Amino acid sequence: MQGFRDARCLVSMSELRGQGAPGSAAPGCGPGGAGAAAQRDYTHPSAGWGAARSVGQVLARSREPVTGVRAMLKMNQENGGFDCPGCAWPDDPKGLHLDLCENGIKHVTWEMTGKRTDRAFFARHTVTELSGWSDYALENQGRLTEPMRYDAATDKYVPIGWDDAFALVGRHLQALDSPHEAAFYTSGRLANEATFLYQLWVREFGTNNLPDCSNMCHEASGRALTASIGTGKGTVDITDWERADLIWVMGVNAASNAPRMLTALSDAYQRGSKIVHINPLVEAASRRTIVPHEFVAMGTFRSTPTGSMDVQPRIGGDLALVRGVAKVVFERDALDHEFLARHTTGLATYRARCAGTSWTEIVEASGVDEATIRTLAEGYIEANRTIIAWCLGVTQQDHGVDTVREIVNLLLLRGNIGREGAGPCPIRGHSNVQGNRTCGIDHRPSPAFLDKLAEVCGIDPPREHGLDTVATLEAMNEGRVKVFVGMGGNFAMAAPDTAYTIAGLRKCALTVHVSTKLNRSHLVHGADALILPCLGRTERDLQALGEQVITVEDSMSMVHASRGHRRPASPDLLSEPAIIAGLARASLPGSRTPWKAYVADYDRIRDTMARVLDGFEGVNHRARQPHGFRLRQPARERVWLTPTGRAAFSDSGLPALDPGDGCLMLGTMRSHDQWNTTVYSDNDRYRGLSNLRTAVFLNRDDMRRLGLSEFDRVDVTSYAKDGTTRSVYGYRAVAYDLPAGNAAGYMPEMNVLCAAGDYSPQSGQPLMKHLRVKVRKAAVTSSE
Numbered sequence: 001m002q003g004f005r006d007a008r009c010l011v012s013m014s015e016l017r018g019q020g021a022p023g024s025a026a027p028g029c030g031p032g033g034a035g036a037a038a039q040r041d042y043t044h045p046s047a048g049w050g051a052a053r054s055v056g057q058v059l060a061r062s063r064e065p066v067t068g069v070r071a072m073l074k075m076n077q078e079n080g081g082f083d084c085p086g087c088a089w090p091d092d093p094k095g096l097h098l099d100l101c102e103n104g105i106k107h108v109t110w111e112m113t114g115k116r117t118d119r120a121f122f123a124r125h126t127v128t129e130l131s132g133w134s135d136y137a138l139e140n141q142g143r144l145t146e147p148m149r150y151d152a153a154t155d156k157y158v159p160i161g162w163d164d165a166f167a168l169v170g171r172h173l174q175a176l177d178s179p180h181e182a183a184f185y186t187s188g189r190l191a192n193e194a195t196f197l198y199q200l201w202v203r204e205f206g207t208n209n210l211p212d213c214s215n216m217c218h219e220a221s222g223r224a225l226t227a228s229i230g231t232g233k234g235t236v237d238i239t240d241w242e243r244a245d246l247i248w249v250m251g252v253n254a255a256s257n258a259p260r261m262l263t264a265l266s267d268a269y270q271r272g273s274k275i276v277h278i279n280p281l282v283e284a285a286s287r288r289t290i291v292p293h294e295f296v297a298m299g300t301f302r303s304t305p306t307g308s309m310d311v312q313p314r315i316g317g318d319l320a321l322v323r324g325v326a327k328v329v330f331e332r333d334a335l336d337h338e339f340l341a342r343h344t345t346g347l348a349t350y351r352a353r354c355a356g357t358s359w360t361e362i363v364e365a366s367g368v369d370e371a372t373i374r375t376l377a378e379g380y381i382e383a384n385r386t387i388i389a390w391c392l393g394v395t396q397q398d399h400g401v402d403t404v405r406e407i408v409n410l411l412l413l414r415g416n417i418g419r420e421g422a423g424p425c426p427i428r429g430h431s432n433v434q435g436n437r438t439c440g441i442d443h444r445p446s447p448a449f450l451d452k453l454a455e456v457c458g459i460d461p462p463r464e465h466g467l468d469t470v471a472t473l474e475a476m477n478e479g480r481v482k483v484f485v486g487m488g489g490n491f492a493m494a495a496p497d498t499a500y501t502i503a504g505l506r507k508c509a510l511t512v513h514v515s516t517k518l519n520r521s522h523l524v525h526g527a528d529a530l531i532l533p534c535l536g537r538t539e540r541d542l543q544a545l546g547e548q549v550i551t552v553e554d555s556m557s558m559v560h561a562s563r564g565h566r567r568p569a570s571p572d573l574l575s576e577p578a579i580i581a582g583l584a585r586a587s588l589p590g591s592r593t594p595w596k597a598y599v600a601d602y603d604r605i606r607d608t609m610a611r612v613l614d615g616f617e618g619v620n621h622r623a624r625q626p627h628g629f630r631l632r633q634p635a636r637e638r639v640w641l642t643p644t645g646r647a648a649f650s651d652s653g654l655p656a657l658d659p660g661d662g663c664l665m666l667g668t669m670r671s672h673d674q675w676n677t678t679v680y681s682d683n684d685r686y687r688g689l690s691n692l693r694t695a696v697f698l699n700r701d702d703m704r705r706l707g708l709s710e711f712d713r714v715d716v717t718s719y720a721k722d723g724t725t726r727s728v729y730g731y732r733a734v735a736y737d738l739p740a741g742n743a744a745g746y747m748p749e750m751n752v753l754c755a756a757g758d759y760s761p762q763s764g765q766p767l768m769k770h771l772r773v774k775v776r777k778a779a780v781t782s783s784e
């Protein structure tokens with residue numbers, strides 16, 4: 001990362017809103033200006049009326065109160081509605097009622113806004129001026145309406161026709177010395193059909209440079225599950241959730257980020273199942289909820305508990321915690337011997353590893369005392385059917401792969417995989433991030449997949465591995481990648497090391513973003529730059545042979561159709577498949593791929609997918625069934641596609657977690673009122689915080705030790721592995737229930753603290769929940 005120091009020259013202070021400057025307060029990405037920051041304990045159940053009020057505010061802001069409500073009624077319904085783009089939790093299988101939630105509604109209405117970011121808007125504002133705006137203000141201008149190209153003479157975006165835009169990209173790509181000088185990013189909303197066309201274009205063009213948001217999200221889960229059980233996905237489905245008698249929820253803020261999971265948790269609790277929340281922070285979902293869709297319950301304020309036990313490990317302590325539980329399982333000989341003998345390898349080594357890990361080490365590395373771990377273990381031994389679910393708290397760590405493998409080890413000990421009501425369950429993030437991988441977005445594609453693609457599509461795909469997200473950052477900064485295409489998302493803000501990321505994008509010859517709304521990635525552009533606006537999930541997609549449906553895959557491998565009903569935000573929008581086909585035709589003039597025919601009728605794309613992708617046979621018919629169909633997950637049937645044909649125990653040491661030298665370990669996370677880089681407000685209801693995003697959550701004892709009182713101004717410095725430091729200024733210290741030595745704060749602001757060179761050697765994932773930091777009282781306290 002030699003480029004880090006020059007990166008600072010290419011980026012202005014005003015656009016690093018999460019950073020600020022010494023002596024003043026960092027503004028943050030939210031709207032600001034709503035009043036003084038405050039915190040009070042949130043004592044109400046999650047969801048419920050607080051959620052309803054918050055939805056009302058978002059609907060009013062997007063000027064869509066009536067249509068917003070109508071859209072809610074169309075969402076996630078098996079009778080031809082669209083898939084909620086809010087998260088990847090599956091639909092309610094009973095289909096009897098609406099299964100919708102506050103944050104899904106916010107997410108959808110944000111897309112459906114009546115406001116427009118049109119050519120008149122771009123004519124009024126230079127890019128330099130817009131760079132000083134908050135991220136909230138940028139997106140809040142509304143939907144993009146037509147393709148725009150950056151004009152350096154005026155420092156403005158000006159309209160360009162679709163064909164000219166495609167031709168421009170074609171010229172740039174053809175001018176490269178090698179196809180590997182371009183990188184093609186995917187954000188996890190992209191539907192299966194667009195995904196398939198995208199990777200086909202990129203591979204026909206000649207590279208596997210397909211970085212995606214998964215590289216920052218669940219890469220660790222995919223790698224670990226593949227190594228342990230032969231397939232990179234969870235094994236449970238929603239009916240298993242209805243049968244489990246023990247559920248562990250690790251490192252996920254369910255009430256905010258997978259709110260429909262609250263329904264499953266409260267149902268489970270009512271059935272008598274035990275639910276354990278494992279999180280350094282005690283989050284709202286671990287207490288009580290008003291089930292998101294139960295309007296009657298909302299009316300009567302009837303709430304259901306959603307947790308039986310909270311365990312608070314230190315950040316990164318999950319591996320040691322699981323090891324401790326496994327140690328007790330061995331001690332008690334509570335093993336499923338028959339399963340272990342028939343289905344697994346590596347048990348003896350793992351047994352020795354557990355025996356050889358002392359309680360002192362386990363307690364130190366987990367931050368949880370032995371008695372609590374034993375209680376947790378007794379609960380695990382008592383249960384007949386256990387699901388372990390996890391999200392970013394587990395994956396965005398140096399040893400994320402080891403931790404997920406340890407979770408699988410623990411499940412294997414008692415035969416908790418491939419049995420009803422039991423199994424591993426990564427909670428995926430973006431609504432189709434799992435489908436992206438299934439349909440070929442992978443910078444390390446398997447030879448078998450490439451062979452099939454070559455045979456069916458008649459192309460000669462490159463065999464060498466491509467760049468992931470972190471490697472793309474480095475390649476852009478070093479001039480090895482000159483063209484960046486972003487298929488959705490907001491790369492500039494989502495990727496680590498904001499200054500370095502921005503500098504990399506600025507060094508490109510061309511940046512292209514396919515987007516629905518204006519965001520920072522459009523403002524930190526290459527010499528040439530395009531914004532290509534596309535249809536959203538809620539909108540009707542009319543092509544030459546009629547109205548189209550798309551398909552998506554949820555967290556539990558269910559593939560189903562999604563159909564938008566709304567009139568598109570502008571007549572000049574194209575669908576993502578149409579944009580990809582346009583780009584492909586312009587950059588591959590000799591291509592024999594039937595791009596036009598594919599776009600005319602997406603059934604044709606699915607017919608090809610059915611021939612390339614395992615489990616997609618008959619997709620056109622099956623995806624249109626109510627609730628769609630479940631992709632086969634061999635491990636669920638105890639078919640292990642590992643080299644030995646058995647599930648493999650892992651054997652790893654415990655990680656060194658002491659941040660050393662007076663440092664704290666900090667994890668970045670989302671507030672309740674944001675969707676990744678989209679920030680709806682400066683509030684975080686369940687954590688009781690209002691009007692503040694530039695916050696550092698600290699343990700009370702640490703605050704005392706550092707001489708800090710609640711809401712004091714602080715500067716935070718992170719220490720990267722290569723010795724570089726990064727700082728943010730004028731944050732506020734907020735006391736919170738988290739273990740001493742740990743801290744937390746919000747993404748995307750705190751991405752300025754994440755060194756791009758600090759990624760897990762196991763997964764390539766940036767260490768977004770594993771930052772070594774020092775917190776100090778701010779040198780100068782600003783007046784406000």
Ligand SMILES: Nc1nc2c(c(=O)[nH]1)N[C@H]1C(S)=C(S)[C@@H](COP(=O)(O)OP(=O)(O)OC[C@H]3O[C@@H](n4cnc5c(=O)[nH]c(N)nc54)[C@H](O)[C@@H]3O)O[C@H]1N2
Pocket residue numbers: 086087103217250251252253254256257258278279280281283313314315316317318391392393394428429430667668669670671672674675676677769
């Ligand atoms: N409304 C809404 N929904 C979303 C999103 C959104 O931004 N808004 N984003 C979507 C996406 S892409 C994703 S990937 C998911 C993200 O869903 P989450 O994984 O819930 O995302 P974070 O907010 O990053 O929260 C991480 C949680 O991990 C905990 N944690 C931090 N460190 C550790 C640790 O070492 N161990 C354990 N056990 N826990 C730890 C934090 O306290 C926090 O509760 O949500 C998806 N759904």
Ligand SMILES: Nc1nc2c(c(=O)[nH]1)N[C@H]1C(S)=C(S)[C@@H](COP(=O)(O)OP(=O)(O)OC[C@H]3O[C@@H](n4cnc5c(=O)[nH]c(N)nc54)[C@H](O)[C@@H]3O)O[C@H]1N2
Pocket residue numbers: 139186187188189213214216217218392396429430487488489490491493494495496514515516517518519534535536537576668669670675676677678746747748750751754768
């Ligand atoms: N520090 C830190 N950083 C993180 C994380 C963290 O926990 N901590 N989490 C990481 C994770 S898990 C993820 S998934 C990434 C998220 O990274 P991204 O997926 O890159 O970011 P999003 O914020 O989801 O993207 C928002 C933008 O998507 C565009 N958009 C919305 N809908 C559509 C659509 O239908 N089509 C198209 N083409 N565009 C659309 C809009 O223009 C909007 O501005 O961030 C990562 N970054």
Ligand SMILES: [Mo]
Pocket residue numbers: 213216217218428429430
């Ligand atoms: Mo994610």
